Amino acid sequence: MTSLQTPAEPTPAERFAAARDRASRPRLSAFRAGLRFDLDPFQIAACASLEDGNSVLVAAPTGAGKTLIAEFAIYLAMKQSTKKVFYTAPMKALSNQKFQELVAEYGADEVGLLTGDTNVNPQARIVVMTTEVLRNMLYADSDLLTNLAFVVLDEVHFLADRFRGAVWEEVIIHLPQNVRMVSLSATVSNAEEFGDWLQAVRGETDVIVSEERPVPLEQHVLVKSKMLDLFDSAGAAGTHRVNPELVRLAQGAGRGVSVRQDGRHGGNRGRAQPPRSTFEPGRMDRAEIVRLLGGKHLLPAIFFIFSRVGCDQAVNQVLRAGVRLTDAAERAEIRAIVDERCRTLLDEDLGVLGYFEWLDGLERGVAAHHAGMLPAFKEVVEELFQKKLVKAVFATETLALGINMPARTVVLDKLEKFNGEARVPITPGEYTQLTGRAGRRGIDVEGHSVIQWAAGLDPQTVASLASRRTYPLNSSFKPTYNMAVNLIDQFGRDRTRTVLESSFAQFQADRAVVDMARAVRQQEASLTGFAASMVCHLGDFTEYSAIRRRLTEVERETLTGETGARAAKERRQRELASLRKRLRAHPCHNCPERESHARWAQRWWKLRRETDALTKQITTRTGAVARVFDRVTEVLLGYGYLLEDHAGAVTLSESGLILRRIYADRDLLVAESLRRGLWNDLDPAGLAAMACALVFEPRREEGLIDERYLPRGPFRAALHDTQELWSRLDDLEREHQLPGSNPLAVGLSLAMWKWARDGSLIDVLDEAEMAAGDFVRWTKQTIDLLDQLSVVADAPVGVTARIALDAIRRGIVAYSSFA
Numbered sequence: 080m081t082s083l084q085t086p087a088e089p090t091p092a093e094r095f096a097a098a099r100d101r102a103s104r105p106r107l108s109a110f111r112a113g114l115r116f117d118l119d120p121f122q123i124a125a126c127a128s129l130e131d132g133n134s135v136l137v138a139a140p141t142g143a144g145k146t147l148i149a150e151f152a153i154y155l156a157m158k159q160s161t162k163k164v165f166y167t168a169p170m171k172a173l174s175n176q177k178f179q180e181l182v183a184e185y186g187a188d189e190v191g192l193l194t195g196d197t198n199v200n201p202q203a204r205i206v207v208m209t210t211e212v213l214r215n216m217l218y219a220d221s222d223l224l225t226n227l228a229f230v231v232l233d234e235v236h237f238l239a240d241r242f243r244g245a246v247w248e249e250v251i252i253h254l255p256q257n258v259r260m261v262s263l264s265a266t267v268s269n270a271e272e273f274g275d276w277l278q279a280v281r282g283e284t285d286v287i288v289s290e291e292r293p294v295p296l297e298q299h300v301l302v303k304s305k306m307l308d309l310f311d312s313a314g315a316a317g318t319h320r321v322n323p324e325l326v327r328l329a330q331g332a333g334r335g336v337s338v339r340q341d342g343r344h345g346g347n348r349g350r351a352q353p354p355r356s357t358f359e360p361g362r363m364d365r366a367e368i369v370r371l372l373g374g375k376h377l378l379p380a381i382f383f384i385f386s387r388v389g390c391d392q393a394v395n396q397v398l399r400a401g402v403r404l405t406d407a408a409e410r411a412e413i414r415a416i417v418d419e420r421c422r423t424l425l426d427e428d429l430g431v432l433g434y435f436e437w438l439d440g441l442e443r444g445v446a447a448h449h450a451g452m453l454p455a456f457k458e459v460v461e462e463l464f465q466k467k468l469v470k471a472v473f474a475t476e477t478l479a480l481g482i483n484m485p486a487r488t489v490v491l492d493k494l495e496k497f498n499g500e501a502r503v504p505i506t507p508g509e510y511t512q513l514t515g516r517a518g519r520r521g522i523d524v525e526g527h528s529v530i531q532w533a534a535g536l537d538p539q540t541v542a543s544l545a546s547r548r549t550y551p552l553n554s555s556f557k558p559t560y561n562m563a564v565n566l567i568d569q570f571g572r573d574r575t576r577t578v579l580e581s582s583f584a585q586f587q588a589d590r591a592v593v594d595m596a597r598a599v600r601q602q603e604a605s606l607t608g609f610a611a612s613m614v615c616h617l618g619d620f621t622e623y624s625a626i627r628r629r630l631t632e633v634e635r636e637t638l639t640g641e642t643g644a645r646a647a648k649e650r651r652q653r654e655l656a657s658l659r660k661r662l663r664a665h666p667c668h669n670c671p672e673r674e675s676h677a678r679w680a681q682r683w684w685k686l687r688r689e690t691d692a693l694t695k696q697i698t699t700r701t702g703a704v705a706r707v708f709d710r711v712t713e714v715l716l717g718y719g720y721l722l723e724d725h726a727g728a729v730t731l732s733e734s735g736l737i738l739r740r741i742y743a744d745r746d747l748l749v750a751e752s753l754r755r756g757l758w759n760d761l762d763p764a765g766l767a768a769m770a771c772a773l774v775f776e777p778r779r780e781e782g783l784i785d786e787r788y789l790p791r792g793p794f795r796a797a798l799h800d801t802q803e804l805w806s807r808l809d810d811l812e813r814e815h816q817l818p819g820s821n822p823l824a825v826g827l828s829l830a831m832w833k834w835a836r837d838g839s840l841i842d843v844l845d846e847a848e849m850a851a852g853d854f855v856r857w858t859k860q861t862i863d864l865l866d867q868l869s870v871v872a873d874a875p876v877g878v879t880a881r882i883a884l885d886a887i888r889r890g891i892v893a894y895s896s897f898a
Contacts, residue, residue, distance in 0.1 A: 121289035141515025162228035244555035294518030366400030380488040385496035404444030448474040451850030508550030554584035613679035618666035624680035763883035764835035765794040771831040
């Protein structure tokens with residue numbers, strides 16, 4: 080692994096070596112000559128490795144310039160007449176942005192885009208796509224893979240995502256060995272481990288790590304109207320030397336002012352005290368903070384607020400305060416861009432979408448950015464922010480995931496967020512990702528992060544959070560039904576097990592097994608030492624200590640079980656009497672060093688428990704991925720998607736060939752519903768509503784609907800049959816020790832049914848009780864499933880799916896650019 084820091088002034092020998100490198104790597108020299116600025120050391124190292132014919136894993140902070148390495152891979156491919164490069168991104172929005180950048184660089188003829196619901200110039204030599212699209216192409220052995228030289232895996236740390244991470248591993252494992260990979264990651268603490276795995280499955284792979292931000296980050300805490308440095312001197316983040324003024328403030332807040340039960344104030348007697356339990360410094364409102372940052376020349380800024388409602392409320396608060404961050408010329412430019420981007424929106428939809436309020440905020444330089452917004456609106460906000468026309472954006476953390484929107488300042492409203500179940504502190508990785516937006520390369524001398532003070536804030540904890548720039552990358556890989564049939568079709572059952580054993584999940588498990596086995600060996604040695612220390616010359620002290628332990632357990636059971644049945648009480652009393660008798664009769668009971676031996680015995684039993692638990696973990700981890708695959712295979716054999724001959728060879732049935740082309744979270748449920756004809760009687764609106772029920776994942780406040788209000792007739796019957804089928808499959812999965820799945824979610828089905836029947840946007844959003852952006856996102860998920868059904872399903876479902884696609888791909892759904 081190469082770890083690179085800021086270099087000192089080069090020596091003559093180093094300059095000579097650099098000249099020699101330029102001569103030996105002419106492609107890199109030509110690429111550097113065409114740039115407006117020279118490459119950083121980590122970029123040079125990565126590009127040199129690519130020109131040498133290797134793959135690379137590059138881990139560096141947000142904004143460090145990792146994508147330049149991907150651009151060099153594209154440059155290398157384009158210097159050869161027929162070679163191609165695929166650029167993958169984890170989200171459609173990132174794919175769209177990269178597509179537009181590459182079109183500007185290489186021209187529309189050379190660049191394509193594939194995002195599932197968008198298909199632009201797929202035969203191009205540079206094709207941008209989501210990772211799922213590439214995975215599907217690999218399983219289908221697509222002709223588009225011909226002459227593929229490089230694959231860029233942008234944001235490869237998404238491999239840890241528990242919902243979609245497995246796709247990255249599938250791509251890495253199944254890419255042809257002659258294809259070189261450019262894996263770009265945030266700084267992760269186990270980059271070397273990940274690189275070792277890439278080396279094992281892909282061949283020569285250089286791991287290049289840089290922890291240097293291209294623009295230094297100054298970190299502050301906003302207390303009332305005063306911005307205090309988090310650290311006591313510049314560059315002290317690595318030493319955790321917290322600003323003493325912040326420490327004093329926290330200690331004063333911690334001492335606070337207590338209120339005694341008799342109503343009198345405690346502490347600081349003789350002075351008036353605030354009538355609350357602890358002192359909390361006042362917090363500035365958002366409008367004041369925007370003005371403060373403007374006065375300090377720290378705009379543009381992104382305010383991260385971990386709530387969509389909070390983002391919208393913040394914008395309204397700033398606008399009500401009369402904040403205006405733009406001049407007349409900027410407002411005219413904003414209006415021109417918005418008119419151009421939104422000209423095809425229907426007039427009757429503008430009010431429903433909050434267009435006029437949104438435009439007012441944009442003209443004043445203020446906007447929100449979150450998943451509930453119409454994708455087209457988010458794209459406009461991104462464009463205006465990049466053009467420095469919007470100066471303050473209030474965003475959820477999704478903005479931190481790779482979209483090119485660097486700011487001078489990032490403001491963190493809080494250091495905790497709701498994770499769907501509870502409010503939890505943000506992780507060091509999340510903090511790094513969020514503050515990575517601060518500091519625009521080539522524009523800012525430094526970036527700034529600002530944390531708003533809140534009661535209970537511990538400066539040392541914040542300093543630790545701000546100083547740890549890395550987080551571990553852990554696999555989320557698990558075999559699915561679709562994966563199983565695709566791999567078995569390609570490799571057969573036995574070889575598939577071998578392929579799955581090469582996953583990063585198993586690699587990490589094996590590494591963990593090695594560490595655990597080492598711990599077991601060390602503990603076994605300690606156990607031997609403990610056993611020697613409790614040897615008694617009168618008898619077997621291990622036996623004696625076992626009697627003592629059991630006696631203690633039964634006495635505890637007796638104390639906690641006083642309300643139990645009489646028979647149980649009597650049984651415990653008999654056992655107690657027997658144990659006490661055995662204890663007194665044992666030779667070791669009269670040993671003068673009995674209690675000393677007993678202390679060693681207690682340590683021995685505790686360590687024995689821990690060692691046994693580790694040994695059990697080793698047993699469960701070894702071959703864990705292959706065991707899950709075996710369980711998946713058994714389910715598929717039971718349902719006839721796989722066929723086993725007398726020799727034990729496994730092949731795909733006709734139904735298995737259909738399942739092979741269904742890439743959905745509920746792949747087996749979809750395939751089985753088609754095979755049983757459960758959806759044959761559905762009309763296009765009914766099929767759209769059914770597809771929506773299969774893909775929709777409601778938030779806590781969404782999806783509550785009385786099924787009596789769902790469409791009657793064939794839809795109601797088909798839904799009942801599909802739910803029954805889901806229940807049987809779920810029971811079967813749990814019998815096979817598989818995780819199962821959530822029940823169908825019909826909360827959006829009625830709205831989707833109305834949309835497919837040409838319902839108006841205002842009625843559909845009212846029915847869905849959902850933001851326009853969310854409705855567009857779920858409709859596109861529905862479109863993706865309907866598109867698959869239109870290809871794999873026989874009549875009548877295949878025909879109905881094609882009609883349903885046209886019925887729901889309209890209005891704001893069709894308008895939403897490439898998002």
